[in-house]
Amino acid sequence: MTRSHSPVTQVVAIGIGAALFFVLGRFAAIPTPIPNTSINIQYAILAVFAVLYGPFVGALAGFIGHLLIDVTGYGIWISWELASGVFGLVVGALLLKNAIADGEFGTSLAIRLNLSILLANGVAWLLIAPLGDVLIYSEPANKVWAQGALAFVANSVTACILATIILSVYARTRTRSGSLSRDQ
Amino acid sequence: MSSPLLGYVDREGPLHALSGVSKLALALGVVLGAMIGFDVRYLAAVAAGSLVLWAVSGVRLRDLSVVLWLITIFMVLNNIGIFLFAPGYGTELFGTRHLLLDGPWHWDVTSEQLFYQLAVTLKYFAVLPAVLLFVATTRPPEFASSLARLGVPYRFAYAVSLALRYIPDVQREFRTISQAQQARGLDTSRGAGLRTRVRNLSSVLMPLLLGTFDRIESVSAAMELRGFGRGRRRTWLVSTPVRGRDVLVMLIAVMLLAVPVALLVVNGGRYWNPFV
Numbered sequence: 119m120t121r122s123h124s125p126v127t128q129v130v131a132i133g134i135g136a137a138l139f140f141v142l143g144r145f146a147a148i149p150t151p152i153p154n155t156s157i158n159i160q161y162a163i164l165a166v167f168a169v170l171y172g173p174f175v176g177a178l179a180g181f182i183g184h185l186l187i188d189v190t191g192y193g194i195w196i197s198w199e200l201a202s203g204v205f206g207l208v209v210g211a212l213l214l215k216n217a218i219a220d221g222e223f224g225t226s227l228a229i230r231l232n233l234s235i236l237l238a239n240g241v242a243w244l245l246i247a248p249l250g251d252v253l254i255y256s257e258p259a260n261k262v263w264a265q266g267a268l269a270f271v272a273n274s275v276t277a278c279i280l281a282t283i284i285l286s287v288y289a290r291t292r293t294r295s296g297s298l299s300r301d302q
Numbered sequence: 303m304s305s306p307l308l309g310y311v312d313r314e315g316p317l318h319a320l321s322g323v324s325k326l327a328l329a330l331g332v333v334l335g336a337m338i339g340f341d342v343r344y345l346a347a348v349a350a351g352s353l354v355l356w357a358v359s360g361v362r363l364r365d366l367s368v369v370l371w372l373i374t375i376f377m378v379l380n381n382i383g384i385f386l387f388a389p390g391y392g393t394e395l396f397g398t399r400h401l402l403l404d405g406p407w408h409w410d411v412t413s414e415q416l417f418y419q420l421a422v423t424l425k426y427f428a429v430l431p432a433v434l435l436f437v438a439t440t441r442p443p444e445f446a447s448s449l450a451r452l453g454v455p456y457r458f459a460y461a462v463s464l465a466l467r468y469i470p471d472v473q474r475e476f477r478t479i480s481q482a483q484q485a486r487g488l489d490t491s492r493g494a495g496l497r498t499r500v501r502n503l504s505s506v507l508m509p510l511l512l513g514t515f516d517r518i519e520s521v522s523a524a525m526e527l528r529g530f531g532r533g534r535r536r537t538w539l540v541s542t543p544v545r546g547r548d549v550l551v552m553l554i555a556v557m558l559l560a561v562p563v564a565l566l567v568v569n570g571g572r573y574w575n576p577f578v
Contacts, residue, residue: 126530127522129457133464134472134518138510140465141472159503166511178458182465190369194333194433254337255425256395256572258388265383283504284511291512 123171132178135167139183144190161205161273162280165235168210169218169285176206197250201242208238221297223289231285232278239277243270310441315360317439322448322541324548324555329436330452331555336428339562340572342417345424348558352431361438369434377426381419385409392418398577414577421573442466447538456536464521475513480506 123131142160160183168176181203188194212234216227247269248262317325336348363370384391392414393399403411440448446463450456480490488502525531566572 124522124526125457126526127518129461129531130464130518130522130525132458132461134468134514134521136461136465137468137472138514140469141476145473145476159507163507163511170515178461182462186465186469189433189437194429196333196337255422256340257422258384258391261383261387264387279500280504280507284507287508288511 123175128171128175131167131171131175132182135164135171135175135179136183136186138163138167139179140186143183143187158273159276159280161202161239161277162284164202164206165209165231165238165277165281166284166288168206169213169216169231169281170288171210173207173210173214176210177203178206180206195255197254198247200250201247204246205238205242208241209234212237217295218285218289219292221289221292221294223286228282228286231282235277235281236274239270239274243267243273311361311365311438313360315358315439317355317359317361317435320439320542320551321544321548322440322444323451323544324551325436325440326445326448326452327552327555328558329432331558332432333429335558335562336425338559338572339565340421341562341565341569341574342421342424343574344562344565345421345428349424349427352428352435355435356431359435359439361435366434366438373426373430377423381423384419384422385415389415391415395573396575396577400577417576441540443538443540444542447541450536450538451541457531460530460536468517472510472514476506476510479509479513 139160142163143158164176164180164183167179181199184199184202185194188199213231216222218227243266244263248259248266251257251262252259332348332352336345339345386409389405389409389411393412395418396414398414400413401410402413402416405411443463443466445466446459449462450459483502483506484490488505490499490502490506494502565574569575
């Protein structure tokens, strides 16, 4: 039982999701001991948005949010921005039917969520981003695949852990359907 | 906290006076043109044009110094990365090998490799000033109307506008929640260990997210009540009319896109090869 959202809600979710992605990506990154690598928590949030609002919102929120980060920081790098969009799209598409908004978040859904995030990360960082770098920017293949593998590992770990925690807490805040019982 | 996060610089200048549509077209033209073209002559010309544009714009280097430093570091690291991983890539691309310096293992410096990395570096100089100038000289509300006027569906343009509108709000909320949690003793600064920080950060994220979901609900209800999405078109509060010089800028943008496509045919590939 997925709740379908009105097109207006989707537009708002894309906009505010992108704003959240931007703020977390720019100001809340946790630096790791490895230089020039930080833990990106924004992908966990993107996964949550994709699960709750659908693949379309996930794709566009990721793309716009990443574009804004790059425009104000590192410069446009279209293949990686596309990859963020694809990540949202794949996670959303693989979890189209879920009842998290009705308070259901069991073990089987958690496993499905984690597998979907892994797969989406794989498609985004091991396929789209490096392939785009090679095709569009003509970068040396072994360098971009090394970068992609690094992004895959870092983003998979954080997105899986944080998205599972967030969604299970979120499900507990929702009222379960059929949770009322008749008082004797 | 309405600091111009996206780097809008409020100052009189020739670029500020242009319409947002033409500036967006120019930025897109440069980005796409430099994406297609790998001809060093074209990239050098665009880079020179970008730098001239910066000089006349009235935007100072100091205005965007943080961003410029970030980009410079990123550019240098990328160049080092390319050389470390693929020092023979230039030879592979151009088919010749002129050895300049005999390095250890496969790290020989060849003029082909330097030429390839020159093209990569020129890309930064071609694209970034143009994009940064667009951001620095266009008011954020005009972004969305410019997108819509270039033919992007207005629902999408409105989503971009919403993102820009809510970035300061989300940022303020993030800071407030983070400080409230710190007052309760949850450390999210450098002092705490990595595990504790991740755990404490998720206790900042949860209230932020739940607040965001509520906000999405109320904003979309308000928009629905005002009939958003009913019409096929919509008007925009901020939009500058297109004048003669805007048309000129848009023509330049089209040229910037057409030249690399033509060069693909002339060069018989993406690269201009001076080595054969």
